[in-house]
Amino acid sequence: MPGQARAGVHFVEPLIFERGAPGRSGASVPPLDVPAADPRALFGDRFRDAPAALPEVSEPEAFRHYVRLSQANFSIDSNMYPLGSCTMKYNPKVDEHVARLPGFGKLHPYAPERMIQGALELMYRLERGLAEVCGLDRVTLQPAAGAQGELTGLMMIRAWHQAQGRSPKKVLVPETAHGTNPASCALNGLEAVAFPAGADGVVSADALAPLVDDGVAAIMLTNPNTVGLFERELPRIAQMLHDKGALVYGDGANLNALMGRTRPGDLGIDVMQFNLHKTFTTPHGGGGPGCGPVGYKKTLAPFAPTPTVERRDDGSYHLDFARPDSVGRLRSFYGNFGMMVRAYAYLREMGAQGLRAATDLAVLNANYLRAVLGETWHVPFDQVCMHEVILSDRNLKDTGVTTMDVAKRLCDYGFHPPTVYFPLVVRGAMLIEPTETETKETLDEFAAAMEAIRREAHEEPETVKTAPHLSALRRLDETRAARSPVLRWRPATEQSPAR
């Protein structure tokens, strides 16, 4: 292998599912010492005539199979995972530990209030903590993802307008927005009106002014935005919207660049979602669970989802369902409680100074990569960035190597690729978010891998174009993998699946 390519964490062998032999077993059950029951009497014709055609394996075979599968996957516990806008930071294991404490982990969702006072107190305190971090009055913990938080916030905005006898339909959304922003508008019967950011990558209040009219319900802004830049005109923009009776929604997924330094509420944002699974250390990627709490100003409080967690004068906690103007319930029970425990543990562990230090380091790490990589890679917005930096493949134009090839080749170097081809405003974008949890040594290794790939692109482009070479699977047909996934193992000999 040329360069510094290494197998990294990837398992090089093909994944073999055909294992075991007839009669082999991983269980040892003592002989029956009671009369045998007739399963047919219990289960009727739901009882199988013959055993299922499953692999018969020993315990070590089964164990190794699953461990191998887990090793074929990439995770933040294996190496740097600079997936821009996704904040794949290391999740402290102490947060995992507390979320599994039986008093939290084994709570029954139907347990009566008097038996779950500790859980309610944790939710109450987490709400207060998050409200402080975002500079808003209250927070609902219910939404199960950032996208559902957006939906919740927009439902509250719509209800707020309706309570005043108005129903403006337009939501201004910059072209750099995460795809969930326009989707959340559409789900709410609102119309996303896309507008471009300025040439410097940030939204210009002057350019926006002509779009702000009586038909506008809100603007949705991501700050820092998805090219990693601080929206410095946000206070002016917010004033402009407020003057027209519209509200400001903040997509708070990128709070890892702000917390402890500045508060969205102080910048003019009225309602925003958090992504606890990004900033507040719940492991994520691979589909959930998520937790997307929504912070809001007092004026929006009547419309918040029900129930809210309230504290009585005697110090006890209860769930308040008596909220006639509420947009209703967004999620079964009270949301993904385990993630609330992790987030609360993280808040307490970090404290205000810790959160600020995390922000500072996240920004420093991104700027370090911007400076180092910027020596040879094209940096479209070459100014001080926030928590992430965007590169493009423009400097590789003569080699025929593209962003996708670079991403695949990074796998050979043991790194997860950055976010690619997003946001759309940068051609061949690579959005790199190192987060605060990576050391300088790791950042240097990543930069060295990028430099090696850049050299390969010029000297032996085929190596890059045919990557990855060291992973268990090569280039997948991603469309087919998504549209017709094979999720079930079938024995090679299975005749016709009667079940």
Ligand SMILES: *Cc1c(COP(=O)(O)O)cnc(C)c1O
């Ligand atoms: C991740 C992200 C979202 C969506 O959050 P989910 O929890 O994946 O639904 C929205 N906006 C931005 C900017 C994000 O990075």
